[in-house]
Amino acid sequence: MRELSILKDQIEQGRQELSRLVDQYEISNIKVIEQSMALDELINEYNRVTLGVNVKRCKVL
Numbered sequence: 001m002r003e004l005s006i007l008k009d010q011i012e013q014g015r016q017e018l019s020r021l022v023d024q025y026e027i028s029n030i031k032v033i034e035q036s037m038a039l040d041e042l043i044n045e046y047n048r049v050t051l052g053v054n055v056k057r058c059k060v061l
Contacts, residue, residue, distance in 0.1 A: 007049065
């Protein structure tokens with residue numbers, strides 16, 4: 001799994017790219033949709049990593 005700080009940076013870059021694409025194309029454009037899907041994957045990975053950490057912490061307590 002990627003380090004959290006790297007993943008956060010990638011999510012921010014993905015958001016900026018999505019915003020740029022939305023400004024340039026219609027929201028239904030395939031480039032916008034593909035970027036949105038890529039951003040979703042990054043966010044899902046972040047959630048898996050952070051939820052996994054939280055679950056481990058709960059078990060230790």
